[in-house]
Amino acid sequence: MLVSSRSVQNLLKNALTKVGISKNISVHSLRHSFAMHLLESGTDLRYIQELLGHASSKTTEIYTHITTKGFDQIKNPLDNLDL
Secondary structure: OOOOHHHHHHHHHHHHHHHOOOOOOOHHHHHHHHHHHHHHOOOOHHHHHHHHOOOOHHHHHHHHHOOOOOHHHOOOHHHHOOO
């Protein structure tokens, strides 16, 4: 069954109203949040690309420029040198 984008927008709007969320949230913002959460939880970018239906990895790579989660976990390899 094919669902129109308008139907999805209406479903989201009705769900937001039902739970009392008045913030303007779009289907696109949910899609973006989904991709960001996957990336921040360590999901490989190629899987995210496939899930989002991006033909080019360049389109999916925009998410890597947005997130900074995990920067504090990066270890400098020079710190392991015994100098």
